[in-house]
Amino acid sequence: MTIAFIHEEIPTEQVEQREKVLSSLTDAVRDLVDATIRSTVADDELDAVRAEVEALAARLRAAQLPGPAGVRYNSEGRSWNWGNAVVGRGNAVAPPVDITHDEFGSAYAELTLGAAYEGPPGMVHGGVSALLLDQIMGETASGFKRLTMTGTLTLRYRRPLPLGPVRLEAQIDRESGRKITVEARIGVPGEDAAVEATGLFLIPSWAPLDESAASWSRSAEG
Amino acid sequence: MTIAFIHEEIPTEQVEQREKVLSSLTDAVRDLVDATIRSTVADDELDAVRAEVEALAARLRAAQLPGPAGVRYNSEGRSWNWGNAVVGRGNAVAPPVDITHDEFGSAYAELTLGAAYEGPPGMVHGGVSALLLDQIMGETASGFKRLTMTGTLTLRYRRPLPLGPVRLEAQIDRESGRKITVEARIGVPGEDAAVEATGLFLIPSWAPLDESAASWSRSAEG
CATH class of the missing domain: 3.10.129.10 (Hotdog Thioesterase)
Incomplete structure (x- = not known):
C-alpha cells in the first residue's frame, strides 16, 4: 500500500495566497454546517437553500482534483495538507486546529x-x-x-x-x-x-x- | 454538570418529515464540503462562492436554536439527535453512519x-x-x-x-x-x-x- 506525498512546484508565495482564499471559503462552509444543524426555518426554505447549495458545489466542481487532497510540498520546503480532517485549511469537517x-x-x-x-x-x-x-x-x-x-x-x-x-x-x-x-x-x-x-x-x-x-x-x- | 435530554412534543410523523428535508440539505452541504476540498477553480471564483455561502448561512440563521441541537424525544418514544458528530442527520461533519x-x-x-x-x-x-x-x-x-x-x-x-x-x-x-x-x-x-x-x-x-x-x-x- 503506497502512501504518496505529492511534489508540486508552486512558489511558496502562491501557496500562501491560495491557502488564504481557500481558508475564507472553508470558514464560510464551516459556518453553513453549524447553521444547518441549528436552523429552525420552514421546510420549504430548507429545500430552497439546498438547491442553492447544490448549485454552488457544481460551480466548485467545474475544475477539481480527481480524489482527496493528499499532502503536497514544493522544493522550498513548504508543505500543505488542506484536506486533513483535523488541521486541513480546506476541510470544513476540521475545527480546524x-x-x-x-x-x-x-x-x-x-x-x-x-x-x-x-x-x-x-x-x-x-x-x-x-x-x-x-x-x-x-x-x-x-x-x-x-x-x-x-x-x-x-x-x-x-x-x-x-x-x-x-x-x-x-x-x-x-x-x-x-x-x-x-x-x-x-x-x-x-x-x-x-x-x-x-x-x-x-x-x-x-x-x-x-x-x-x-x-x-x-x-x-x- | 447536567446532561439534559429535551422533551419536545412533536408527533413522530412530523419529526420524520423534518428529518427527511433536513437530511437532503445536509447531504448537499456534505457534498459542498467535499467540493471545497477538491476544487481547483480560480481564486476569484472561490471568493464569489464564499459570498454566496455566507448569504445561505444567513438565510438558515433567520430562525435557529440558541445552541447545539442536543438529543430530543417525544412521548411516542421517538428520539432524534440530528447534531451528533457521527450519526447526526443534520450534521455535515458526520459521514453519517x-x-x-x-x-x-x-x-x-x-x-x-x-x-x-x-x-x-x-x-x-x-x-x-x-x-x-x-x-x-x-x-x-x-x-x-x-x-x-x-x-x-x-x-x-x-x-x-x-x-x-x-x-x-x-x-x-x-x-x-x-x-x-x-x-x-x-x-x-x-x-x-x-x-x-x-x-x-x-x-x-x-x-x-x-x-x-x-x-x-x-x-x-x-
Whole structure:
C-alpha cells in the first residue's frame, strides 16, 4: 500500500495566497454546517437553500482534483495538507486546529468546539476528543522531522467535556529505538483534563530514524 | 454538570418529515464540503462562492436554536439527535453512519469515507477511525436501554485504511455489574481489520442498571 506525498512546484508565495482564499471559503462552509444543524426555518426554505447549495458545489466542481487532497510540498520546503480532517485549511469537517510545537517535544492548541462536534447533549463527542488527541500526538511524535505511524492509543475518559473552549496538550514521554510514547490530554482551559491519552508511535523499519530536512513528512500524521 | 435530554412534543410523523428535508440539505452541504476540498477553480471564483455561502448561512440563521441541537424525544418514544458528530442527520461533519444492532449485543455499519476524512495521503485519518469506533461501541454498550459512559478506549492500529468503503463491527465481550466491555474493529469490507478497539463502558452509579423503556437514553452515546 503506497502512501504518496505529492511534489508540486508552486512558489511558496502562491501557496500562501491560495491557502488564504481557500481558508475564507472553508470558514464560510464551516459556518453553513453549524447553521444547518441549528436552523429552525420552514421546510420549504430548507429545500430552497439546498438547491442553492447544490448549485454552488457544481460551480466548485467545474475544475477539481480527481480524489482527496493528499499532502503536497514544493522544493522550498513548504508543505500543505488542506484536506486533513483535523488541521486541513480546506476541510470544513476540521475545527480546524492550530497546533504550536516547541523544540522539546511538547505541543498545545486551544480552540472552540461548536454544535458540529456534539455527542451527549451539550458535550463534545468522545470520539471528537479522540480525533483531536490523535492528531496532536502524531505531530508531537514525528516532530515534523521523521515519519511515524500510530501503534496504540489509549484514552481515559475522566469527565464530560462541554462544547466551547478546549485546550489540548501533548508531550513526548520517552523514546526507545523506533518506539515513541506520547502523553496528551484535552479539557476546559485551566481545569482538570476531561480525557487523558497515551500513544505509542512507531518509526517504520523502512524509514530513517531522523530526517530533519524531510519537508514531505510534515503533517503526514493522522 | 447536567446532561439534559429535551422533551419536545412533536408527533413522530412530523419529526420524520423534518428529518427527511433536513437530511437532503445536509447531504448537499456534505457534498459542498467535499467540493471545497477538491476544487481547483480560480481564486476569484472561490471568493464569489464564499459570498454566496455566507448569504445561505444567513438565510438558515433567520430562525435557529440558541445552541447545539442536543438529543430530543417525544412521548411516542421517538428520539432524534440530528447534531451528533457521527450519526447526526443534520450534521455535515458526520459521514453519517447508519448502525444496525441485533438483540445479542452486536452491531455493524458500512459506509464510504471520502476526501473529508483524510489523514495520511489517501488514507482515513486515524482519529476518524477512533471517532467512528467510539460511536458504534457506545451504542453497543448501551443497547439503547441503559445510560452508559465511556471509561477507557484502547485502539490498536494494524495497517493503514484507504479512503473508500469501510465496515465497522462491534460486540459486547462481557458485562459485570456496572462495567461493560466492548470489542470493535474497522477495516476494508472483507479484509483484516485496520484498527481494533477495546472499550470499557460504565453505567453511572446514579443511573438504573436497565431501563428498557427509556427512549431518552437512545443515542446519548458519543
